[in-house]
Amino acid sequence: MILHVNPSSGLPLYLQIEAQVKQAVAAAALKADDALPSVRKLAADLRINPNTVARAYQNLERDGVIRTVPGGGCYVADGMPGLLKTEKVRRLRPHAQQIAVEGMQLRLTPEEILKLVQEELQKLGGKT
Amino acid sequence: MYLWKCWRDTRGSFFTLLGALLAVGAYCAYVKFDPFGWIAAKPLESRFLWQSLATALLNITVELVPAAGLFLGALGVGVEFEKGTADFLLTRPRSRRYFLWTSWGLGAAQMVVLVLVSNLFQLARLGSRRVEGPGDFLRSLAALCTLALLCYSVTYVMTTLARNSRNGTALAILAFSAYEGLYAWLRFWYGIYIPFFVNLFESAFHTTAGFSFAPVAGWLSVCLALMLVAQFRMERAEV
Amino acid sequence: MSDLAISTQGLVKVYSKVKAVDGLNLSVPRGAVYGFLGRNGAGKTTTLKMLLGLARPTAGSARVLGCDIVRQRAEILCRTAFVGENKALYDQLTPAEMVRFTRSFYPGWSDAAAEKCARQLEIPMQQKFAKLSKGNRAKVWLLLALGQAAELLLLDEPTAGLDPFMNDALLKLLAEDTAFEGRTVFFSSHHLAEVEQICDWVGIIDEGRMLLEARLDEIREHYRLVIAAGRDLPVGKTAPVVAAARNGQFSRYLVARDAEAFAAQLKSQGAAVTDVTPLSLREVFLELVRKEEPCTSGNAGVTHAVASLPF
Numbered sequence: 001m002i003l004h005v006n007p008s009s010g011l012p013l014y015l016q017i018e019a020q021v022k023q024a025v026a027a028a029a030l031k032a033d034d035a036l037p038s039v040r041k042l043a044a045d046l047r048i049n050p051n052t053v054a055r056a057y058q059n060l061e062r063d064g065v066i067r068t069v070p071g072g073g074c075y076v077a078d079g080m081p082g083l084l085k086t087e088k089v090r091r092l093r094p095h096a097q098q099i100a101v102e103g104m105q106l107r108l109t110p111e112e113i114l115k116l117v118q119e120e121l122q123k124l125g126g127k128t
Numbered sequence: 129m130y131l132w133k134c135w136r137d138t139r140g141s142f143f144t145l146l147g148a149l150l151a152v153g154a155y156c157a158y159v160k161f162d163p164f165g166w167i168a169a170k171p172l173e174s175r176f177l178w179q180s181l182a183t184a185l186l187n188i189t190v191e192l193v194p195a196a197g198l199f200l201g202a203l204g205v206g207v208e209f210e211k212g213t214a215d216f217l218l219t220r221p222r223s224r225r226y227f228l229w230t231s232w233g234l235g236a237a238q239m240v241v242l243v244l245v246s247n248l249f250q251l252a253r254l255g256s257r258r259v260e261g262p263g264d265f266l267r268s269l270a271a272l273c274t275l276a277l278l279c280y281s282v283t284y285v286m287t288t289l290a291r292n293s294r295n296g297t298a299l300a301i302l303a304f305s306a307y308e309g310l311y312a313w314l315r316f317w318y319g320i321y322i323p324f325f326v327n328l329f330e331s332a333f334h335t336t337a338g339f340s341f342a343p344v345a346g347w348l349s350v351c352l353a354l355m356l357v358a359q360f361r362m363e364r365a366e367v
Numbered sequence: 368m369s370d371l372a373i374s375t376q377g378l379v380k381v382y383s384k385v386k387a388v389d390g391l392n393l394s395v396p397r398g399a400v401y402g403f404l405g406r407n408g409a410g411k412t413t414t415l416k417m418l419l420g421l422a423r424p425t426a427g428s429a430r431v432l433g434c435d436i437v438r439q440r441a442e443i444l445c446r447t448a449f450v451g452e453n454k455a456l457y458d459q460l461t462p463a464e465m466v467r468f469t470r471s472f473y474p475g476w477s478d479a480a481a482e483k484c485a486r487q488l489e490i491p492m493q494q495k496f497a498k499l500s501k502g503n504r505a506k507v508w509l510l511l512a513l514g515q516a517a518e519l520l521l522l523d524e525p526t527a528g529l530d531p532f533m534n535d536a537l538l539k540l541l542a543e544d545t546a547f548e549g550r551t552v553f554f555s556s557h558h559l560a561e562v563e564q565i566c567d568w569v570g571i572i573d574e575g576r577m578l579l580e581a582r583l584d585e586i587r588e589h590y591r592l593v594i595a596a597g598r599d600l601p602v603g604k605t606a607p608v609v610a611a612a613r614n615g616q617f618s619r620y621l622v623a624r625d626a627e628a629f630a631a632q633l634k635s636q637g638a639a640v641t642d643v644t645p646l647s648l649r650e651v652f653l654e655l656v657r658k659e660e661p662c663t664s665g666n667a668g669v670t671h672a673v674a675s676l677p678f
Contacts, residue, residue, distance in 0.1 A: 007563040010645020012584040044543040047535060049400045049567050129471035136459060212455035216508075219419050220472045221445040367421040 005046055013048055017056035022065055025076055027124045032078030036066060063091075130227065134234045138203045142238045145196045149242060152189045153249045156182040160253075190246040194276040198300060200238055201283025202293040205231045205362070209291035215367045224362045232284055232355065239276045247272065274344045275325055279304075281351040285358040291365075323347075371430070372397045372519050372551035373418065378427035380413050380575075387413040389575035390427070395553055395568065400541070402562035402583075403555040404652055405572040411555040412452050414572070415523050419449055432519055445473075448512035452523040454504040458497035462490055462507045469511045480544060481514030487536050501528040509537065513544065522554035526561065538565055563648040571655055578655045579609060581623075583648070591626030592646050592654065594619050597638030610655050621646075621654045 005016045024030040036042075039057060043050035057074055060066045067077045103113035159182035162168055167175055205228050208214040217227060247269050282303055287296025314320040323346055373395040380388040388410040395401045405411045416422040418431050420440035429436045431443045456465060462485070470476040485492060488506045491499070499507065505528045512520060526534045538561060541552060556562050562569060563583065570580040581590075590609075600618045602611045607629065610621040618638075622629050630640045646654070 008560070008647040008649070010587055010647070012587045014584065040543060044539050047538040047542055047564055049565050050542060051398070051400070051567050129468045133457070133460075133468055137457075211458075212453050213457060215416075215421055215449075215451045215453060216456060218421060219444055219447075219449045219451075220469075221441055222472065223441060364423070366423065367416065 003042065003046065005048065007048070013052045014056040014059065017042075017053065018059055018063075018065075021056070021060055022063075025065055030076050032076050034076045036074040036076065038072065038074070130222070130230055131234060134231045137207075138200065138235065138238065141199055141203060145199065145242060146245065149189065149193070149245055152185055153245070156186045156249065157252065186249060190249065190272075193242050193246045193272065194239075194279040196242055197239055197276055197278075197280030198283050198297055200235045201280045201300065202287050202297045204228075204235060204284045204287050206284075206287035206289070206291050206296055207293050209365075209367070210293060214365075218365075218367060224365075225359055228288065228359055228362050229355075232281070235280055235284065236277055239280045240273055243269065243272045243276050270344050274347050277351055278325070278347050281354055285354040288358040289361055370397055371395060372399070373401075373429070373431050373553060375414075375418075375429035376427055378414065378417060378429055379425045380410075380417060380422060381425045382413075386575050388417070388424075391572065391575060392577055393429075393570060394580065395551060395570075397551050398549050399568045400552045400566045401554070401568040401570060402566035403553060403570050403572065404557075404559065404562060404648075405555070406656060407557075409572045410575040411572060412523055413575075415449075415521055415555065418521065419444065419447070446517055447519045447521060448515040448517035450505075450508045450512045450520075450522045450525050452527070454501065454508055454528070456496050456504065456507060459495060461493050461495055462499075462510065463492040465496070465507060465511060466492075466514065470514065473515050473517075475516055476514055477516040478514075480516050481510060483544075484510045484513045484540060487540055488533060489536075502530060502533060505529060506533065509540075513540065516548075516550075518550055520550065520552045520554075522552070524556060525554055526556065526558060534561065541565060559647075559649045559652060569648065571652055573656050579651070585623075586648065586651060587645065589624040589626075590646055590651060591622050592619060592642065592644050592650065593622055593626055593630050593633070593640060594642040595630070595633045595638040595640045597633070597636070600633065600636070600638055612654075612657070617641075619654070621651065 003017060003020050005013050007013060009016075021030070021036070030036075036057075037045070039050050039053045043053045046053075057066065057068070061068055061074075064077055066074050068074050099113065099117065103110075103116075108116075159167060159178050167178055170178070208217050218224060247265065250268070251265065279300075283297060283300035286299035286303065287293055290296045290299055308324075311322055311324045314322055323343060325347075371394055373393060375391050375393040378388055378391040378393070379386065391410070391414060393414070403411055403414075413422065417424050418429060418436055420436060420443070423437065432446055434443050436443065460468065466481060466485075470478075470481075484490075488509065490503060490506045490510055494503075496504065496507065505525065509522075509525060512522070526537060529537065542565060554562075554566075567583055568581070569583055569586070571578045595618050596616050597618070598616070600613065602613050602618065607623040607625055608620050609623050612619050620629070626643050630643050633640055
């Protein structure tokens with residue numbers, strides 16, 4: 001898996017890493033139980049601070065995207081079976097709200113907004 | 129390992145000086161002992177010339193050994209500032225006192241070696257100065273060592289204060305000259321006798337009046353005092 | 368405070384009437400990789416020298432790893448590795464000999480770390496220092512510092528003279544070895560790109576004073592540049608404005624947080640807010656350090672105010 005970060009963009013590096021890992025999982029480029037590079041290796045490869053990578057991994061674990069094994073090693077979690085559907089919906093709602101607000105501000109119609117979301121879902125292959 | 133580094137820095141100069149000393153000694157030994165009989169085969173005037181040249185050369189060389197201090201003293205810790213390596217050395221976890229005294233100590237040992245070698249020539253009766261036994265030898269040794277250490281220490285301190293080897297040497301020569309001038313002025317204008325380097329030799333050879341350690345102790349204290357000044361400045365130095 | 372690797376309070380250094388450092392307050396948390404940024408002559412090297420006992424402060428105080436810089440210098444030097452701006456070392460020694468010499472000072476020396484560094488930076492270990500290029504000299508200093516495996520690494524322009532490939536190798540080394548073990552890295556640099564990449568904290572110094580000290584993530588997430596057009600807009604230092612400049616009709620504000628609220632406030636004063644953008648570190652730096660030229664037309668000249676916030 002190739003990760004890439006841009007230190008000069010206005011986005012914190014840990015968020016960039018999280019976003020890329022989540023995207024890879026969503027697009028099934030990363031499957032359940034795939035191993036992620038260690039904090040140290042990823043930091044060295046990207047030439048960034050290991051604290052940054054550690055933070056990203058912590059957040060990913062908190063969000064249930066990955067899990068850490070005691071004794072080292074991070075693996076992609078398997079589809080968060082422990083989470084109830086209601087919990088998953090609750091987590092997605094703020095993002096949905098953001099899309100709705102932005103879309104309205106840009107004066108797009110609800111149909112156009114929904115079409116956008118569908119296109120993105122298609123790109124990811126619609127897998128869960 | 130700092131001692132090793134000081135040795136690496138000074139060994140070139142030290143071996144050059146030692147080499148020069150040994151060369152002079154070898155030449156005089158050759159003239160005196162004449163292993164191949166070439167000197168003896170020469171006419172009287174020529175033989176006489178060779179022998180007096182050798183003797184004079186050795187005497188001068190032995191008395192110039194303290195001047196080697198001007199060279200070795202300029203290789204001390206002050207040079208670190210000149211070469212720009214002080215910000216490396218002074219950020220190592222040792223007191224600055226340690227660096228100052230270790231480097232001084234090595235140079236002092238080297239000076240003592242040079243003095244010993246030159247005194248060994250005297251023992252072998254290569255020069256004109258006759259050594260009348262162990263007491264005489266030790267007194268002469270003490271005197272020459274003290275003078276050598278004084279010359280070395282003054283140069284060392286000046287190099288440390290000036291942070292530059294050329295300026296340090298120049299200041300040392302200036303200091304000695306100024307002191308001699310002061311001595312001469314006080315003695316010949318006012319008849320005041322202040323301790324001068326020569327009295328080291330005077331006391332060394334006063335076998336009848338009894339040897340006085342005072343000049344040796346006195347000048348060594350001067351060395352110590354100067355080194356303490358250098359230590360004080362070094363501990364407060366800014367890079 | 369034992370959770371700070373370096374902390375200074377009102378540090379001042381005067382060199383014959385010139386204030387190289389003028390009341391500097393610096394706080395470097397343990398385990399951070401801290402980028403110390405400033406223009407030439409801003410006081411970065413002087414600060415580093417004071418922290419290491421190479422210069423004595425005129426006023427103020429500082430603690431490094433919990434030790435006072437004036438009274439406990441030897442202990443600081445035991446636990447700190449330093450790479451100086453001046454890359455001179457002993458001309459007659461080879462890097463291998465320099466390693467032998469240096470490791471004798473440190474019981475905690477790591478041969479593995481030194482060997483790895485020498486290999487990754489491709490240092491010619493058997494060549495006399497006098498014959499090494501400037502870049503190689505910098506590498507030898509880095510080798511001697513990284514081999515110490517010290518708690519705190521103080522680097523003054525460590526990448527000066529390194530080509531981009533070696534620069535990259537150094538960043539990789541720092542990322543791999545130093546930051547991870549809970550060690551703190553403090554480095555002063557002009558090269559904003561690499562600071563942005565590897566640092567998690569940044570401190571911007573100008574004219575001997577700290578202008579800004581914050582987490583880089585703070586800057587990315589919350590700092591914004593607000594550009595507004597309008598007459599008689601405030602150019603004050605009040606929080607959350609960190610820097611403000613006015614040039615004719617346009618005013619630019621570097622805002623530390625709640626940029627949207629601030630923009631709304633300006634709008635309520637009748638200004639037209641043309642832009643609220645995130646900034647790269649370079650842009651933040653230039654905003655803080657730039658001095659506007661006086662404008663010759665429009666409003667009454669230029670005002671430039673800077674506030675330093677105690678984050």
